[in-house]
Amino acid sequence: MNYFSTVIYLLRDRQAFLQEINQGVKLQSKIFALMISSCCFFALYGAIVGAFHSPLQVLSSAIKLPALYLITLLVCLPTLYIFNVLFGAKESIAQHFTLLLTAVSVIAILLCGFAPVTLFFLITVNDYNFFMLLNVAIFALTGIIGVSFFYHIMKPNADNDPEQGVKVRTNILRFWLVLYGFVGSQLGWTLRPFFGSPGKFELFRHREGSLLSAVWNSIRHLHF
């Protein structure tokens, strides 16, 4: 039942882990273990983020943060798989899913690594805008690392595939990463609040504007 041992295996021996995915070894148990462990890590970080507001927000953010990452992944998976297969990829949808989950698990682990820092600022700083910006920075940093990790592991290999197919699939991957970021940010905006602005607890806010405009407003309110 030890689902976290799969993540430890990924951290300890990444090459062997990725090789097993490429060979299709125990994909189902990997998928489930990565889903469970990344869900737990995201829930933990979500709970810390929500603690800025209230216990209800802790519960809400602990559910919303895993939802944000895992649903984004599910929404974008078919696009990546279908386009890749169309241009010569031989990996199955389960292999694509496992690789994506691996990248998402890396993001989850990185977020957990930042958890003590976030907790420290949660205790010592009582400024909503600062806390939100700090977390946006952490999410951006972990997201970039996770996405570049995914790009690295998904990049088609020139040794195994025809040159034309490799070029097209690399471009598809780049396009897909932009799409992934776009879907993720929009879903994040739909599921907000994660931090909970001062005042009454809100389960979901009214849908308006976009993430970028909200970040810009926060920067303006910081009074440099």
Added chain:
Amino acid sequence: MKQELDNLNITNQTLEKLTGFEINNIFVGGVIGGGYRPSIFQKPKRLLSFWITEILVLVLIFVFTLPIGLLFNRHPTNGINEPSEAWQFLLVTLGITLIAIVSWNLYMWFRVKQLRILMHLLDEVDKYNEVVQAVDILDRLEAVGNSQVNLINRDEVLEALRVTKNTLIAGLMTEKILRESRISLTRRHELFANIENNLATLRTLEVKERASEYGQLLNEALQIGLSVHREVQNFSRFPPRS
């Protein structure tokens, strides 16, 4: 563990090759699409793991139902903040989560029924591995000079374990072939005869060793062999699928 005992152990990897399913202490065929092992209800540690998995799956399903809940509250004027809207949202998400978890459990129960013989054989493999471990413990006690442990007939115990291992492997192979099925009657009788031969050997060894300290272990090996024999006999009642 000594190399010879290590070789006797039936690992999960071997089981997976023999059965064609992912196997662990709680599930056969994985969490998704597989079934739980009935033996979890006899072992508290496994049962706890099973319940933890159930809770984790429940949370995971709930996480994935959030968009459906939002879909039912598509045009709330001020988000979902009013108790009535929040209640409707929770009703939808929790309702779907509950339906999904009940369906998953029913499916698993159905798989358990379908794979009843395999589940039983896997329990026998667990018992067999426990006997191998018991021999290892006796070896280690003997190595530290515990004079109460008698190792006079160790070779015969190992022989009995080898025969039991072969019986179990033959049983698992038979189960897989019959499950997947287009086995000829000749091949079926061949496998069945193999198991019966092994059983006869085990019976001989058990009679010889009844008086020794290893008698209990041999008896255990014989019981495992008999159990496999019974299960394969059950199988032979069903005609091969065409």
